[in-house]
Every structure is written in structure tokens, then in C-alpha cells.
Amino acid sequence: MRYSSSARTSETTEAIVLKVREVREADVVVWFLGEGGSLSRGLAINARKSSRRFLNCLEPLSLVTFSLVRYPSRIVLKEGRLQEAFLHLKEDHLLLGFGNVVSETIVRCMPEDDPHAARFPLAVEALQWLSAGRLDPMLITTIFLVRFMTVEGYCPSFDRCAICGSLLGAQERWVWQLAPLRCVCATHHLTGSLKWEWDREVLRFLQSVRLMHLEKTWHLGLSSSKRQPLFMSLCRWVETIIGGELKSYRWLQKMAMSQRR
Numbered sequence: 001m002r003y004s005s006s007a008r009t010s011e012t013t014e015a016i017v018l019k020v021r022e023v024r025e026a027d028v029v030v031w032f033l034g035e036g037g038s039l040s041r042g043l044a045i046n047a048r049k050s051s052r053r054f055l056n057c058l059e060p061l062s063l064v065t066f067s068l069v070r071y072p073s074r075i076v077l078k079e080g081r082l083q084e085a086f087l088h089l090k091e092d093h094l095l096l097g098f099g100n101v102v103s104e105t106i107v108r109c110m111p112e113d114d115p116h117a118a119r120f121p122l123a124v125e126a127l128q129w130l131s132a133g134r135l136d137p138m139l140i141t142t143i144f145l146v147r148f149m150t151v152e153g154y155c156p157s158f159d160r161c162a163i164c165g166s167l168l169g170a171q172e173r174w175v176w177q178l179a180p181l182r183c184v185c186a187t188h189h190l191t192g193s194l195k196w197e198w199d200r201e202v203l204r205f206l207q208s209v210r211l212m213h214l215e216k217t218w219h220l221g222l223s224s225s226k227r228q229p230l231f232m233s234l235c236r237w238v239e240t241i242i243g244g245e246l247k248s249y250r251w252l253q254k255m256a257m258s259q260r261r
């Protein structure tokens, strides 16, 4: 819903709150993914003092409806209404850790104000499945990352060797390399770093995640021994793109190590 008057536009949008930061006395800057699939930053003026306008709406990983005014150089949030808090996700610190990988990846990989319709349903469904707690959260987050990278245009097709052109069915062992980014038969000698050896099951899984209807991808299976190495390499991939550490992933790693002790 939109109406314009000269340089400003008022609108209402569904949004996922990704990150918030308090500024000055009571204002809050909110990073959110709008229903049009664009990452935006809005200012909620005086939100900490008059919390009625944004009741339970300024918590990361919440689905809300924002009324906002868009000016040429900034967005001002007028009001928010909570649609879905994903409470189960927030009450379980491990689920929250995976949810944070979703939000941090969006905030750090996506340019602001560059819409793509596929992003919003992808993020909402990932949070719904994480919060439902019925499927492996690592696999859900893995599927989110592969779809996200596909939408952002980073993802290779995983259907043939980048060196000799062999098709997926012709080889059993494959190597997925991040620096430089390529997927090749394991028989080639590779220079460069960040390499993982995958078998056809992993590559078929990646291909299916890229191509299947979104609703169906969440039920894809993968052998449990392959889940952690795949998740790890996808997070490292995000890190090569952002040129730094994905903090939420590093936190999950620390958690996993402390549980092993």
C-alpha cells in the first residue's frame, strides 16, 4: 500500500527485523527485509520511550508489519505490528544461533535497497522451519544458504566440472573449492585454497536445493555425516564474500566445541 506526496512516499510493508541498534537517547535504527525482498534501514524515532507504537516489534528475527515514510535519503518507521515472534526459535539458544546465521548473512551479503522477490519468502520459510523445531536446524540453515547464494547470483550450477566439462553423473568424487570458486572432478590437480571433497550425493543435494520449488526443498535429506562439513563450507563461503568472520557461525562453532568437551 503506497501513496506519494512530492518527495516522500508512505507505505505499509511486511518485514523481517534483522538487526537493531539504539542511537541517541531513545531512537532505534532497524535493518529489515521488506516483503518486496529488499534490505532497508529505517529509523524508529523515540521508539524506546513510546513503546506502544512498536510493541514487541523491534526484536531481531520477528515478522512484523511496518508503516513507514520513505524520504529520498532515509526511511522513518512510524509504527509496527507484530505478526509472528518465532518464540520457539528465540527460547532455544542453539536454534537462535542458526537464526542469527540467516539474519547476519542477509545483512552482510545483500546490498541495501536492491529488491528481489524471492528473498522474502525464503527468509520467512527458513525462520518458520527453524522455529517449528521439527527438522534439523543445521540442514534448514544449509538449505537457506544455498538458495540465498543462488538468488544473489553467486552459486555455481553444480552440474558439470569447471575444468573438463564432465557431467555430474560421469564422476563419483568431486572437489568444491572456494578460492578460486569452482566445482571440479576430484582427479584434477588443484592449486589455491579452501577445498572440500564431495561425493555425488552432496552435489545432487545442492543441485536440488537450487532448482526445486521452495516449499519442497525443506524436506530434502542428506546423510548426517555430510551435514556438518557442508554447513561449515557454506559459512566459509559467506565469509569469503563478506571478507571477514560470520560472527553467528563462529559462535555456533564455539558452542559445538564446548559441547564436545
Ligand SMILES: [Zn+2]
Pocket (backbone or CB within 6 Å): 161, 162, 163, 164, 165, 166, 184, 185, 188
Ligand atoms: Zn573434470
